[in-house]
Amino acid sequence: MHVAHAIWNLRHRVTRSYFKSSSSLLFWLAARSAAQVALVFALTQLLGPEGYGSFVAALAIATLFTPLAGLGFYGVIVRDGARTPSTLATQLSEALSLWFPAALVFGSLALGTAYMTLPSNLHVPALAALVFGEIVSSSLVELLGRTEQAQHRAQHYGAMTAGLIGARLFALGSYATITHPTINGWMAAYSIASLIYALVILVCVTRKLPFTLPRKFHWSLLCDGLPFLLATLSLRIQAEVNKPVLARLGLALAGNFNIAQRALDIASLPLLALQEVLWPRLYTESSPLRRAVLPTILLSSLAGTVGVALWYLAPLVPYLLGAPYNGVSSLIRMLALLPAIQVLRNMIGVITVATNLANTLVGSYIICMITAIAFNLWLVPAYGMHGAIAAAYASEITAIITLSIVLAYNLHRRRTSS
Template sequence: MNFQHPLIKNTIWMMGGFSARTVLQALYFLLIARSLGASEYGAFVAVTALVAILAPFASWGSGNLLIKHVARRREAFSTYWGAALAMMSISGSLLTLLVLGVYRLFLPATLPLLLVLAVAVADLIFARFADVSSQAFQAVEKLSRTAQIQALLSVIRLVAAALLFVAPITASALTWSTLYLLTTVITALVALFWVRRELGWGKLDPRPLRSELREGFHFALSLGSQSVYNDIDKTMLSRFVGLEAAGIYAAAYRIVDAAFSPVRALLFAAYARFFKSGQIGVRGSLQWAVKLVPWTAAYGLLTAAGLWLVAPLMSLVFGESFRETGTTLQWLAPLILLKALHYFAADTLTGAGLQSARSRIQLGVAALNICLNLWLLPGFGWLGAAWASLASDGVLVVALWSTVLVIAKEEADAQASAIV
């Protein structure tokens, strides 16, 4: 194996970064869970889940457009970097105001305004700056820095969680949200400093993105839809079932997300290559995807089985208020395999310039997920949320791969006709 090959080298960096982040997240999640309990943790998660749906629109796909242009033409960096920062500053501020105006329609009335404000500012403004900094290094395939930015946030949050656990302060969702905001601000400032020092800067002007607002919207819509079918169930659980149920379900989902980290590392490392190979169409990006899918599918299958086996131990780790987390995790474990399958089909479409097709499918699945949760949550609680998640991700696998294969066949038929 050639460890100097860019994909292998970048994947190792991202796996190292995600592994470190996973361990650190597990530690600070354990501290938070034991400090807050299921109910207060559920309150915090309900807010973050709601904000996560709007977060992609704070960047309007500008980070993805940055990767696309820089992966194809390195000298475009300063133009699209400055445009991305300007777009995020404007959109993030407006969306923060929107959240403050509508959150009572979706969340329990008992949640304090300051909790919502802290999470909104953290995730709609400063987290977006940290993310686009990661994407800047991803665009030039310098994923060592991308990995370091990912890990840095977890290091700082672990320190904050330890402070919450040992300090003589009130451990509540509001207290943790304040620390959450502070850690996000520090990470964003460090990440921006690294970009300026190593890659350069650019004029803060959103106008270079004007001609690509539609494509940027599709990127945002895709990520927003993804947030819906990944996170809206937690917000809906808090509203229709209770904060404790939301906390229990969110804890299990967090474990699944952590177990998915190696696949996510490969996705990060391979993302820019999808744009390069996709310049000739879906067939090009599909050739890249099929080299990677067998490995990730095997990992997904084995890891899902492993999670199912260790799930009964979860209540011993997180405390008595999370006693149902183990059963929840057993139901959610197959998501590892389903996600390992559908993400590569989705990036195949994106790399070939078919983000709109990806967005439409994901939007449809988001709508399906909401309908399933409305139907299942009142009668089945977190179990209904788990069933809705499994159904939604299963539909994604079928819809995305079917679309990829149909378009690839159409391209092949068109080329054959042109030759004749």
């Protein structure tokens, strides 16, 4: 009886700690989304559909290259930092030493891509400021925030990412009080605010985890980060590659699709908070596959509820943004099933990592990226907005099938060999 009572109390404390961390993270994610909503609302009114579409298309290209600058270190730090906290400072130092040259290289590639693919109404210096500001600040804040998540302080990670959006919103407010914002002027203000904020976070984190230049690089860190890099890049490609293609058909189309995606992000906040807190816990479990069954069922059910809520609340969006954005409501309704599909994809990927099979995912994520690009290049020019929606679903379903096959095959092979 005493043993059963002790086990019950332990599980109760763990569950209570999980939901407490999730609720704290949810608060910061909600704050981040509130700032994001305010930013989207202000930009749609100040820049108009065409200007906002130009900004979104340029930002989409920058965010496609942002995971490359992180080199997959986000996932390595969460996984290994949760398992061996004593090595976290060393891991962060090595990651930062490799991150800086990577950010410069991939920032340059992103700028070249944006210059060649986007409409010519954007000034090159402003475009360069946006691209480098986004890649450097977002990848750095993400990397630093993951050190907090590895220490089971996911709410600190949420606060850091929320602060980045808040800094950009503050920059827009300050800029708008000085003069009427233009697309090129806003890109410069966006970059300055983002870089200043990232520098402040860097100073704060390295006070607790002192940075020391490694005498010898463990290049295996790059190999460890590859599956996480491809996973993040695959998600970004599926979410962002459609916008530059849509911009070719009409800048307003890219802006409308981005608004619909932001609506899905806001509605999915509880799902995101629960998943982010769950990842470090699964990484430390001895039987992660068994432990993940119940959370997967619960998260999928919650995702279905989110989809229903999106369907009924979608008509409210034009009342907030105005008549030029009337088409956003139908987009949100057509994308309402995506949160449930994305939960399943995320859980399969994390279970694979938690069972020490991360390296088997490399080929899977390459297939996911290629198919996502192919679907968008094929469907969007032919069918416009409906093609972008079809590509989003097709990419996610392809990813789930591919990842499930890889996980099932490797688990079967492991059981057979043992």
